[in-house]
Amino acid sequence: MKAALALEDGTYVEGKAFGAEVDAEGEIIFCTGMTGYVEALTDPSYKGQILMMTYPLIGNYGVCREDFESDGVKVEGFVVRELCKTPSNWRSEMTVDQLLKEYDVPGIEGVDTRMLTKKIRIFGTMKAAMAVGDVEKDELVRRAVEQPFIGDVDLVDKVCVTEPKKYWADGKLEVVLIDCGVKMSIVRQLLRRGVNLTLVPYNFDHKEILEMDPDGVFISNGPGDPARVKPTIKTIRKLIGKVPIAGICLGHQLTALALGAKTFKLKFGHHGSNQPVKDFETGRVFISSQNHNFAVDERTLPKEMEVTQINLNDMTVEGMVNRDVPLITVQYHPEAGPGPHDTYFFFDRFVKMLKEYR
Numbered sequence: 001m002k003a004a005l006a007l008e009d010g011t012y013v014e015g016k017a018f019g020a021e022v023d024a025e026g027e028i029i030f031c032t033g034m035t036g037y038v039e040a041l042t043d044p045s046y047k048g049q050i051l052m053m054t055y056p057l058i059g060n061y062g063v064c065r066e067d068f069e070s071d072g073v074k075v076e077g078f079v080v081r082e083l084c085k086t087p088s089n090w091r092s093e094m095t096v097d098q099l100l101k102e103y104d105v106p107g108i109e110g111v112d113t114r115m116l117t118k119k120i121r122i123f124g125t126m127k128a129a130m131a132v133g134d135v136e137k138d139e140l141v142r143r144a145v146e147q148p149f150i151g152d153v154d155l156v157d158k159v160c161v162t163e164p165k166k167y168w169a170d171g172k173l174e175v176v177l178i179d180c181g182v183k184m185s186i187v188r189q190l191l192r193r194g195v196n197l198t199l200v201p202y203n204f205d206h207k208e209i210l211e212m213d214p215d216g217v218f219i220s221n222g223p224g225d226p227a228r229v230k231p232t233i234k235t236i237r238k239l240i241g242k243v244p245i246a247g248i249c250l251g252h253q254l255t256a257l258a259l260g261a262k263t264f265k266l267k268f269g270h271h272g273s274n275q276p277v278k279d280f281e282t283g284r285v286f287i288s289s290q291n292h293n294f295a296v297d298e299r300t301l302p303k304e305m306e307v308t309q310i311n312l313n314d315m316t317v318e319g320m321v322n323r324d325v326p327l328i329t330v331q332y333h334p335e336a337g338p339g340p341h342d343t344y345f346f347f348d349r350f351v352k353m354l355k356e357y358r
Contacts, residue, residue, distance in 0.1 A: 001132060003108040005050075005079060006140035008127040011119065015110035017132045018083055019100025025143060026050040026076035027150040028128035029293070030117045032272030036289075036338045037096065038067040041105075044074050044159035044181030045249065045291045047223040048150050050128050052079035054117050054272075059084035062092025063099045069183040069337060073103035074159060074223075077130045079116070083109040106130050124267045125293065150293075151265065155224035156180045156202050156232075156250075164204075167197040173354050176200055176214040178232060180222030180250050185337035189347045190218070195354075203231035206238035216244040216326075216354045219251030221333065226253035226263050226294055233258045244326035244357045246350045249292050252320070252329035261300040266316070269293035270332075273340060276312040277332055279319070285312065286342040288332035295331065296320070326353050 003017035007028065028050040031040055037058050040051060058080040078100060087095060100107050108130060120126065129144040159181040167187055171194030177187070179199045190197055198212065202222070209217060217239055219232065226233075229250070236258035239245060247255045253263050270290035277288045295316040298307055309319030309330065318331045334346035 002135070003106065003130065003132045004135040004137070004140055005108055005111060006129050006137070006144045008141075008144045009123065010141055011116070012137050012141060013111045013116070015108045017106065018097045018109060019078065019107035020104045021132045022104060022106050023132065024050060024077035024106050024130045025147045026128060027125050028052060028079070028116070028120065029125055029269055029271055030054050030113070030120055032274060036273060038063050039069050039337045040291075041073050041075055041078065041099070042068045042070045043183055043291060044070050045221050045223050046075045047155045047159050047181065048153055049075060049223075050077040050079060050130065051075040052113055052116060054113060056081040056113070057084060058082070059096040060087055061089040062087030063094045063096060064091040065093055066091070067338070069185060070159070073100060073105050075105060077105060078107040079111060079113060080107065080109045081111065081113045083107070106132055120268050125269060151225040151228070153224060154228055156222050156229050159223060160202050161199050162201060165199040167191060167199070169194050169196050171196055173215045173351065174198070174212070175216045175218055175354070176209050176212055177218045177220060178202060178204065178235065178251070180220050180229060180232060180254070182220035183333070183335060183337065185335035186220060186248060189335045189344065193347055193351045195351065202229060204235065206235045209235070209239065210242065214243060215358055216246065216350070218350070219245070219247040219254055221249035221251060221291070223250070225265075226250055226257055229254055240327060241325040244353050246327075247329040249331060249333060252331045253294055253296055255327065255329050256296040256301065256305070256320070259302050259305060261302065261305070262297045263294045264297055265294055270311070273336070275332060277309050277318045277343075278312050279309050281308055287340045288343055289336040289340065290332045292331065326357050328353065
């Protein structure tokens with residue numbers, strides 16, 4: 001069946017449909033990972049977005065539920081150059097086509113993803129719309145243009161837990177994880193280090209968190225504009241200095257906002273598994289996995305916050321530490337499902353901070 005994709009600037013391409021036979025709208029972004037499409041499709045941070053892979057062949061190793069980062073597909077739509085219909089992998093349980101059908105998400109293949117990627121790099125991320133079947137070009141472009149800007153949409157409440165959820169590691173450390181759209185790889189990394197976790201919704205009150213008497217608080221990744229997640233910002237502000245805190249991705253941005261700093265939208269974001277990050281304390285450069293459209297404005301950070309890491313592509317803030325209270329954050333994904341694993345040490349550092357504080 002035919003499918004079409006339209007961008008808000010009037011770009012219109014046709015291809016072949018796969019996945020669910022439904023329409024979709026969202027902000028189109030490109031991901032440069034050569035592998036990890038299963039993790040990307042199920043990453044809650046992609047909620048509200050149409051995901052396009054720059055690697056030309058997608059689906060060749062199939063889909064394994066063990067690799068899911070959440071309870072299902074979170075993207076609004078999926079765009080690829082060529083889709084593999086017959087994966088070769090002993091772990092594979094289904095094809096990408098079957099996965100998208102199961103979660104009612106449309107896909108389009110046979111389009112020039114290189115051209116679309118170059119366009120986004122030049123002009124920035126854009127609103128987009130996908131449709132399956134007979135499509136009227138002007139109507140699809142109109143739908144792309146008239147949909148709300150992603151910064152005007154509340155997305156976190158669509159991907160987080162609605163009530164506290166416990167994960168046991170039979171360890172001695174107790175951590176409250178504020179769920180803004182957490183990846184399961186983060187949960188797994190903390191459990192492997194003997195940390196018992198209690199996931200709470202993004203709008204959980206700080207008093208209830210302190211009543212749990214945790215050894216620390218962890219703020220997760222998640223979708224959308226951090227400035228819209230006001231309940232979490234308020235909670236973090238009340239917790240700083242009372243308990244050790246760590247944040248990843250959206251959690252990094254929310255912590256900065258809680259301290260009075262500002263964030264801004266990147267031109268086309270960081271999406272992929274090959275972002276170089278320099279650490280000032282060691283002088284080392286790490287290759288990191290990232291997925292975010294917003295960044296912290298370094299000029300607005302308070303004096304007690306020290307930038308410890310930067311992105312070598314655009315010099316944006318990648319890591320921060322508070323010199324007065326136990327607080328560390330990173331912009332990238334140290335849990336890195338599927339990889340690279342250069343930055344696992346962030347979780348070790350968090351656990352060490354918890355033990356020292358206790």
